[in-house]
Amino acid sequence: MKLWKIALIGLGSVGRGVAQVLKDNPQFIIIAAADSKSGVINPSGLDIEVLLAKKKTTGRCGDPKLSAARIAAEADYDILIEVTPTNSVTGEPALSTIKTALLRSKHVVTSNKGPVSLASAELLGIAEEKNVGFLFEGTVAGAVPILRGIKYGLAGNKITALYGVLNGTCNYILTRMEGEGLTYEQALAEARDLGYAEADPSSDINGTDAAIKLVILANTMLGMNVTLADVNQTGISGLTVAALHMANINGQSIRLIASLNPEKNTLEVSPRLLPKDNPLVVSGTLNAVTVETEYAGAITFIGRGAGSVETASAILADLLFITDKYDR
């Protein structure tokens, strides 16, 4: 069995999940790792537990002179895993790291939405030219295999519309407002306490996070050519408890829905009314995507949209796709 050498860029929550998932898999060996301040290379394999312990005490996993950029450019790896935080404006530094790896004919797997939403066409183009894999299942709906589900599971079906609950933070807040009559502010505070919302939750709340995922779906799965600016975007901060109450009386729920229509070339993220029994009305932090197709009708994918090991699950699936399809 071939041993695949991995460079792991990013040692936050997702990076830790990846390390955990790969530990038990004899096919993979992590030979290089980097955080935002330092990096480390060991051709015979790294002990991630030791690295994380070091990072905890010193704030760095390795040598400050060994940056992620240098690892991408110099280390002898087969697959680069990029799991640093999303920068939705420039995609950097991840965009450069990924490009460097692809240009060296290395496979890349990422859960970073920035580079994929900004430059998927260019990056996929390089990957094709170099005959390597560039996979990013974890960027949309976490553990839910929505990209592969559309590309392979529903291959040959024309997609006429797509609707998704793509932000777990918003869905949690709406679920709590609906179920317990909490105000928006109370539900948001609760989401923060439970770690479902970041210290600055604005990109979740105003719909940007869902819009970025919608752009990725549109450009990589539906043959569209759009940017974040093309998404008509309304967040959930203006919602009242009364609105959820009125919807409830009517047998409806309100969810933040990302939707697109390839024929009309429209993309929208906004709170929408849905019948309570619609499969898109999921609870808590779950994600859901309904794809309307030519032959299969409507198909809904539901599952965990975030989390360390959940996102690592998507990354592992991408890695195994690469080991299955490519010889090196």
Add this chain to the structure above:
Amino acid sequence: MKRIRGIRVQKNVRTSLRLELKDKPGQLLAAIEPISRIGANVITISHQRDTKSQNGALIVDIIISLPEARLPELIDALRKNEVAVVRIGTEYLTCTKTFILIGHILHTDLTDTVNRIDKANVAEVTELQLIMPKVSERSTAKLTIKAVGEAEMGNAITILKEVSREKHLLIIDEIAGDL
């Protein structure tokens, strides 16, 4: 009724009919044949053999779409075929959508908001429910619009969205389509 270039144009109206048929062969055909002959479009037929009227007749509920002026002609034809028409209901506004609006709904002239959407017999606001927590706070309204068809509903929604933008109202609409 409108006239365009001398041709009388009639809008089709959706009509529900409850028919009572004798429980013997060929009766359903006796009911369908005049409807077909008159050129009405059948939307749905529900024919339940196990529910019978008090006099033992079979009940058939049927919804058709036809120019309103031809309705008496159809009723006559059905009666000639010994089909009893026991109920006739006509609804013009068959397309219904519910919206939730959030904002300073009352203070931005609610009458104007409703008036701009209302087009008599084409699209109308048929229901409005308002919750106002405090004078200074934003209120929430549930608004139901009925229209004669999808196109007219589309126009009404365009106007509603325009008004909402102008008055800084957040509008939450239903997901369309057959999800």
